[in-house]
Amino acid sequence: MGPLKGIRVIELGQLIAGPFAGQMMADFGAEVIKVEPPGKGDAMRQWGRLDANGTPVWWNVIARGKRSVTLDLRTPEGQDILRDLVGEADVLIENFRPGTMERWGLGYDNLSKVNPRLIMARVSGYGQDGPYSQRAGFASVCEAMGGLRYVSGYPDRPPVRVGLSLGDTMAGFNAALGILLALEHRHKTGKGQVIDSAIYEAVLSLTEALVAEYDSGGHIRERFGSALPGIAPSNAYPTADDKEVIIGANQDTVFQRLCAVMGAPELAEDERYADHRARGRNQAELDARVGEWTRTVPAQQIVDQLSEAGVPVGLAYTAADMLNDPHFAARESVVRVSGPERGSLAMQNVFPRLSASPGSIRGLGPELGEDTDEVLSSTLGYDDATLAKMRERGVI
Template sequence: MAMALENITIIDLSRVLAGPFCTMILGDLGAEVIKIEHVEKGDETREWGPPFLSGESAYYLCANRNKKSITLNLKSEKGQEILHKLVGSADVVVQNFKTGTLEKMGHGYEQLKQINPGLIMAQITGFGKTGPYKDLSGYDYIIQAMSGLMSITGEADGEPVKVGVAIADVLTGLYTCIGILSALQHRNKTGEGQEIDISLMDCQVSSLINVASNYLCSGIIPKRMGNQHPNISPYQVFKAEDGDLVIAVGNDEQFKRFAAVLGRPELAEMEEFVRNENRIKNRDKLIAICEEHLMKRTKIEWKERLDAAGIPNGPINTVAEMFEDPQIREREMVVKIDHPIIDDLQLTGSPLKLSKTPVTMRHHPPLHGEHTEYLMECLGYNAEEIKNFKQNKII
């Protein structure tokens, strides 16, 4: 079956998470992704751990399937020649060097488009190519802090808290995918390549969504609310008899049904709770009533009752419990991939379910430089040249 991005070649000069996550998604969709790594160390995440499986970092494994790995010294003259050959037949370059780094090395967009006028280059940085912070390094944690995200995350009376995953990196990877797919569509129409300037800071600010809009519309600085929602109530974590669950009552009609499930249908008729804006004003009183009743049954009992009434809810699972959920297995969100040195490698599956061009898991996350000789041969270099390149640490 055809894949959506068949015949698209991506040169991946990125490391760590945002760039590799982006190129993995493109690889899942069928693109040929060539991951260029440092000759000695490779992608930094190869050393991030534990855990390690047969010497391979779990962090590295999470974002690098469906790629080929070549080691290349980009500072050497021959390394530049090899890169330019790769770029000459590529469609997209993804890189996350600090602003100006590749330009100084002779590999910036303006330089590479002389080799390949239709080239699309996505440059991922912490703060973008312009502005007073353009030369600063951008790490996910720093971006979560500076973007305002941490100021709204955590308990109201507690300290600011980061999200449990590198969410700015993940969101930037997704936005970069969107930019690349848009640029490919533009090139299909016009033949023109282009540069994509994308930053972690911009992506995280964009992703504040309603919280940012609340401030822009009201001038009121958002605060940490723990597990409560700033615009809806009841919409938070509650304690049942045997543990925690989330209940998300999204509108007035749902609240009527929720009140009935609690055994307190009259709540939905009371002036202080009848509309969402009233429930927000009287949140503390409403939550106290809900907590009193919810403590009388188990999580499973409440889930059955709430599901039957069409009230969104769910238990707070551990990661282990999540992966045992039959819904996760049915949706193939755990996949097994053959690997040359790891037995029974399991990775998180793709959420993209395309009926005509489904994603495929064609290649394991490559070993460091696993495809170097193969790709060099594809570029026309002979065995003696490849041997010489290795001896001189060009590859």
């Protein structure tokens, strides 16, 4: 059922950031009505890898559990219909460029007159105000502005990108968190509000003490490859079977256990490595010493030995590894979801896990407009003749 059962969400967002917030709402039981342009729908329907039948699969993840309604918001009639939907909704999510909703007469000032309890989550690259608010803001450039790109990669090479749209997803996550906080505020006051989730700020929030380090001492954190400066040993190390194993043994007692498994317990007493700061000062040579050992041992043997000793260790998993891992299987971290137009599709489960009111996946992404008639008739009372006329005019 989910803790958000009974909450109705209108999702206007497209691509990743807004729809990811909607995905989280749907995962936890909200009725998410995704409004899409007639004829073409959300561009996410075409993004990502294709399955064996030539159909993009990403849509089925980010739109899972949602209902699809087609509506042309560029027309006055489409805007009127949206206002009617808002009157029956709790939340509206949008990630158009700031000012777009206002141009359509659908800004919060207008919509809150229709429904004073409405919570409006607005996701954009740079926020709803400020000198950059009108810039186009994809995750790539906003991740750079938020500080992530500069510290990602190796010092002798240009910044690299994480192989995911991390900024979009984090902005969607912040929007979802904001919605939950606003629902609690509304529970106390009866009033809705606006949530302003900017991609660059979502990334900025992940940057730990990066700003404070500069402000307090002029330190600018630089790229450092697969480790963090001053944190050792904590890196990716080569193995005898040409794999890489990730070891995190930078705490004193954990480092002692690593040294014992390596057959070199004396390293834990060596003044160069005896405490956290000493290991940080001698990071390069310590990493080299650990690597000398890992090169002589197969990856799985390292994982087994260090796990037994209580040292954090693991391999860099691919999707294939996840589907074959017994821990993933035991916790159902990956589940298979079936849909009427295809067989089953494996995807990540709903997180976090709630003991009393867990979320669930209620279906793959919907076909374009498959719920238009049912939503407009059951929610707004439109009859078949009215729906047919609106379809003829291209409104739905």
